[in-house]
Structures are given as C-alpha cells and as structure tokens.
Amino acid sequence: MIEAELSRSVARWCKGATGVTGAAKLSGGASQETWRFDIAHPDGPIGAILRRSPKGYGAAPTRAAGLAAEAQLMQLAYEAGVPSPRVMHVLTPDEDLGTGFIMQRVEGETIARKILRDDEFAAARPLLARQIGGVLAGLHRLPQDKLPALRSRSASQEISELERDYRSLNWPKPVFELALRWLRAHDPGPSAETTLVHGDFRNGNLIIGADGLRAVLDWELAHLGDPMEDLGWVCVNSWRFGEIDKPVGGFGSREELFAGYEAAGRKVDAARVKFWEVMGTLRWGIMCGGMMQRFREGPDHSMERAMIGRRASETEIDLLRLLAPRGG
Amino acid sequence: MQDEPTPIELTKAVADFLRSDITPLITGHQAFKLRVAVNILDLVTRQLTQEEGSDASEVERLRALLGMDGSVTELNRALAERIAKGEVDLATPGLAEHLWATTMDKLAVDQPSYASYRRELSRGE
Known part of the structure; x- marks a missing residue:
C-alpha cells in the first residue's frame, strides 16, 4: 500500500x-x-x-x-x-x-461549475476576474534566472505545431482550416518580452475559496513565451462553463482582467490576447480530436473519452462566433 | 427493408430504461459513468433522427459552393483543402452561411444545451 x-x-x-x-x-x-x-x-x-x-x-x-x-x-x-x-x-x-x-493541500474548490453556481462563492465571483489579472502579472514577473529549463515557443511555432497536430488526425474540418488561416494572417510575431507562461491557467486549475483565488495548480504546461498567451487562454469559451458573457472563466470581463493586470504594473496587448484566445479555442478543439484518436486506438477506450471527441463542435461554434460573428 | 421498431425507437427505449429504472439504483463513480452512457444513447438517437436531413442540406450547399459533386465526406475534404490553400475564404459568397448552418446542425446533435449554441439559436433565422 x-x-x-x-x-x-x-x-x-x-x-x-x-x-x-x-x-x-x-x-x-x-x-x-x-x-x-x-x-x-x-x-x-x-x-x-x-x-x-x-x-x-x-x-x-x-x-x-x-x-x-x-x-x-x-x-x-x-x-x-x-x-x-x-x-x-x-x-x-x-x-x-x-x-x-x-x-x-490547499482547501477550496476546483470544480468550475460549483464555483460558478454555489452560494459559497457568490461573494468571491465578482472579484475573480480582476484578481486573476493581478496573479498572472505576478506569475509573469517570476525571476527568469531561477526558472528550470523550459521549452520556448513563439506564436509562429505554436501555429505550426497546432497545424501538425491537426493534420496528423486526418480529420478535415473546414472551420479549423479557417481558424488556422486566420491565425497565420494575424500572427503577431515575436513578443516584445518573453516571460514564464503558465500554459494552462483556467477555471478548473484554480483552487477557489469564499475569499477568492487560493492557489494556481497544474504547472505542467509551463513554458517561456508571450505572456499574453495566459490572458487569452483564461478567456477561451470552453472554460466559461455556460457563463458565456463573462469571458474570464465565467467570472467577469476582459476589462476587469486587464485592469487587474495593469494595476500590478504590467501592460496588456488586447490584440495579442485575442490572437491567443482564438489559438486556445482551436487548441482545445484539436485536443478533443486527440482524445477521440486515443479512444479509437485503444489505450483509453472509455465512454468519457469517446464523448470528448463529440465536443470539438463546441469549439467550432466558438471559433465562428470569434471569426465570423452573425448579426448584432 | 428492415423490420420495426426503428433504431431510433430501440435506442430511445434503452436510454429511457437506464434513466428511469437503473439510475436510482446506482451511486458514486458508476453513477457518473451511467450518466455518460445515457448521454451517448441520447446523442445517437438525435443523430439517427436528424442526420439524413442535415447531410442532404449540407451536400446541397457544398455542391453549390464548390461546383462539384461527391459524398458529404468527400465534399468536406475538398472544402477543407480549398480553405487551406486560400482559394475560399470568408469573403467567398455563401461560405460563412454554410459553415454556420453546418455547425448549428452538428451542435443540435452533439451538445444542444451548449450555451453558445442556445444563444445562436435564439437569434432565429
């Protein structure tokens, strides 16, 4: 034992x-x-x-x-x-x-739906978008000379890797092709500054208590890159769990996130944040395809994994809402 | 021609049995798995009900958009390739409408309770 x-x-x-x-x-x-x-x-x-x-x-x-x-x-x-x-x-x-x-062990809740619905977190919710901004600013300021060896990726390299992952699935999806074209056309180039990027900072990887954000978990995708990547990823619609009008994890607005970040002394580039939000939405969609592949090829033949393959279409509608919005 | 009940009726009968008779008996992780299983059967039922109609409309739109014929799979592959090459984009008449219609039909089967889908559905057409 x-x-x-x-x-x-x-x-x-x-x-x-x-x-x-x-x-x-x-x-x-x-x-x-x-x-x-x-x-x-x-x-x-x-x-x-x-x-x-x-x-x-x-x-x-x-x-x-x-x-x-x-x-x-x-x-x-x-x-x-x-x-x-x-x-x-x-x-x-x-x-x-x-x-x-x-x-x-930090006590608190990580299950996004509970954090977004339960009364226990009602007072914390309106504070979280701004608080997340401040925490990300602190994270991006961690001293680089003390960091472990980490992979380093520019936006262009990330697009190429994502495209390779997508092509390897042999899963032709017109909406994903459109998103890849958009990403190439809007590649912001190398960022002025390279910092530590958490890489999976989102609702679900945060321990939340009645008083707000208590701990950031799951640092396994940390790398060096454009700090705006974390701000874009936290806004991906898949992590809003139904609260689609509150882009920051279903908690609050981009304005609050940006204000929290800038109040902590760092600058936001909103266009780069949007680029990374589109990239993140596509990434999650392609990851859903990867889960389908693992289901088919056998290492994890679970019903849950099979069903995640059927969630790729959620990212397709979210990509269309970002890239080809309808009406007002 | 196969006999009846139809696959839709049969799948629905199994889903209803699991939901009404078995769900109350099961707790913990197995209850979670059972919920996933019922969700799968519901998805299959929706697909069996809707796929024929939505595929036919999709093929019709794709033929007009691409000026060629083929199965729904072949035509989707062709559209994906043309977008990848930059031959077709959002400025191409009919592309945005096609992608929206196709995606809405997919969500109607995959995740009809997804908030983005419900929002877009409420816009009406």
Missing part, C-alpha cells in the same frame, strides 16, 4: 510526523497520478497532496515540463507570493514512490 511508502518518506523530512492516513487517489492517467493524504502529527494532521509518475513512467509527454520542473515552479511562485501550494518534498528514487513531489 502507498501509505507505507508515504509514512517512510514523511518520517524523513517532516519533523514529528508519526505516519500517514487517509491516502486516496484523486485522479490518475496512465503516466501521472494525484493522491491526497494526511500526515499524522502531534500538533494535528497536515493535509498533503502527492503528484507523481509511478515507477516505469519516467517520460513526460512532449509539451509537458515534467514533475521536477513543476515542483520548482510552484515553489518559486509560492516564495514570490503568487498563490500556489508550498512544495514540501521532492521524491527521491530510494523512497520507492516513483518521481514527483509532495505539496501542502
């Missing part, structure tokens, strides 16, 4: 720890798992989260930064005051837990 290995691990780095209780797997793909558990301690239990690749799954997917980089980024963010869980321990090979890290 994983609790035995975790108990041995915590005894080494958590002073006074007497063991581990309540280990439960929260999510798990083939190569990466998230577990929650409590560290038993004389001062009271300490909530913790394990993120790991089990033994034998060392290789990260090409776009992912890897768990070691993720741990380093989260710790850096935590130290800089960007809401992020504190990293408690990076796994070592002799612990027999695979590769990954253990972090402090």
Whole structure:
C-alpha cells in the first residue's frame, strides 16, 4: 500500500510526523497520478497532496515540463507570493514512490461549475476576474534566472505545431482550416518580452475559496513565451462553463482582467490576447480530436473519452462566433 | 427493408430504461459513468433522427459552393483543402452561411444545451 511508502518518506523530512492516513487517489492517467493524504502529527494532521509518475513512467509527454520542473515552479511562485501550494518534498528514487513531489493541500474548490453556481462563492465571483489579472502579472514577473529549463515557443511555432497536430488526425474540418488561416494572417510575431507562461491557467486549475483565488495548480504546461498567451487562454469559451458573457472563466470581463493586470504594473496587448484566445479555442478543439484518436486506438477506450471527441463542435461554434460573428 | 421498431425507437427505449429504472439504483463513480452512457444513447438517437436531413442540406450547399459533386465526406475534404490553400475564404459568397448552418446542425446533435449554441439559436433565422 502507498501509505507505507508515504509514512517512510514523511518520517524523513517532516519533523514529528508519526505516519500517514487517509491516502486516496484523486485522479490518475496512465503516466501521472494525484493522491491526497494526511500526515499524522502531534500538533494535528497536515493535509498533503502527492503528484507523481509511478515507477516505469519516467517520460513526460512532449509539451509537458515534467514533475521536477513543476515542483520548482510552484515553489518559486509560492516564495514570490503568487498563490500556489508550498512544495514540501521532492521524491527521491530510494523512497520507492516513483518521481514527483509532495505539496501542502490547499482547501477550496476546483470544480468550475460549483464555483460558478454555489452560494459559497457568490461573494468571491465578482472579484475573480480582476484578481486573476493581478496573479498572472505576478506569475509573469517570476525571476527568469531561477526558472528550470523550459521549452520556448513563439506564436509562429505554436501555429505550426497546432497545424501538425491537426493534420496528423486526418480529420478535415473546414472551420479549423479557417481558424488556422486566420491565425497565420494575424500572427503577431515575436513578443516584445518573453516571460514564464503558465500554459494552462483556467477555471478548473484554480483552487477557489469564499475569499477568492487560493492557489494556481497544474504547472505542467509551463513554458517561456508571450505572456499574453495566459490572458487569452483564461478567456477561451470552453472554460466559461455556460457563463458565456463573462469571458474570464465565467467570472467577469476582459476589462476587469486587464485592469487587474495593469494595476500590478504590467501592460496588456488586447490584440495579442485575442490572437491567443482564438489559438486556445482551436487548441482545445484539436485536443478533443486527440482524445477521440486515443479512444479509437485503444489505450483509453472509455465512454468519457469517446464523448470528448463529440465536443470539438463546441469549439467550432466558438471559433465562428470569434471569426465570423452573425448579426448584432 | 428492415423490420420495426426503428433504431431510433430501440435506442430511445434503452436510454429511457437506464434513466428511469437503473439510475436510482446506482451511486458514486458508476453513477457518473451511467450518466455518460445515457448521454451517448441520447446523442445517437438525435443523430439517427436528424442526420439524413442535415447531410442532404449540407451536400446541397457544398455542391453549390464548390461546383462539384461527391459524398458529404468527400465534399468536406475538398472544402477543407480549398480553405487551406486560400482559394475560399470568408469573403467567398455563401461560405460563412454554410459553415454556420453546418455547425448549428452538428451542435443540435452533439451538445444542444451548449450555451453558445442556445444563444445562436435564439437569434432565429
């Protein structure tokens, strides 16, 4: 059982720890798992989260930064005051837990629909768009000389990679072709400034409490690039969960997001944000196609994955709303 | 010609059974999976009901737009290629209308409760 290995691990780095209780797997793909558990301690239990690749799954997917980089980024963010869980321990090979890290568990909600509907978050919701702007500004300001090695991508390279992914699906979609043409025609070129980009900053990867944003999760797609990419991605309609008139995660307006970002001393380029929103919408659509392919080819033959293939059309209507809006 | 009930009636009967008789008996992760299963059957029922009509209109529009004949798959592939080459774009008469009509027909089957679709539907045509 994983609790035995975790108990041995915590005894080494958590002073006074007497063991581990309540280990439960929260999510798990083939190569990466998230577990929650409590560290038993004389001062009271300490909530913790394990993120790991089990033994034998060392290789990260090409776009992912890897768990070691993720741990380093989260710790850096935590130290800089960007809401992020504190990293408690990076796994070592002799612990027999695979590769990954253990972090402090931040209480709150990540399920987007609950955050957007439940009374508990009613007071936080109107504040979130602006707050997200401020947090992204802090994230984009993390010191580059302390960052782990990360891939670096310009807008042009991102378009080419996306096009390659799309063509490999052999899934001709006129709306996606139109979006690719639009992206090429509106390629903003290299950004004036290259910063850390979170890469998956959206409703669903944020821990929200009654008081607002508590932690930014899932740093695995972090890279170096145009900071406006994060502002565009957080506005993709797929992350508004029905609240389509509130572009920022279903919480609020672009104006509030931009105001929060600029109040923290950084500048917004709205045209670049729009470019990345279109790119993000297409990216999610192509990812839906990728899930369909994995369903067909067998590694994950689940009904859920099959149905995600049928969500690509959601991104088609959203792309049309962005690129060929009808009426007023 | 195959006998009846039709696939639409049969699929709907299974979906209704799972929804009304089985759903109350199941909890936890299996209940989530069951909901997905029922959603799939509902999608299949919608597709069986609507596909014939929407494909026929799509082919008609594509023939006019491309000036050629073919199956709905062939014509879609041809349109995708022409857009990729820049031979057809939003300035081409009929393209935007075609893409909108086709996409609305897809959403009507895939995700009729998707908020963007409901918004566009409320504009009327």
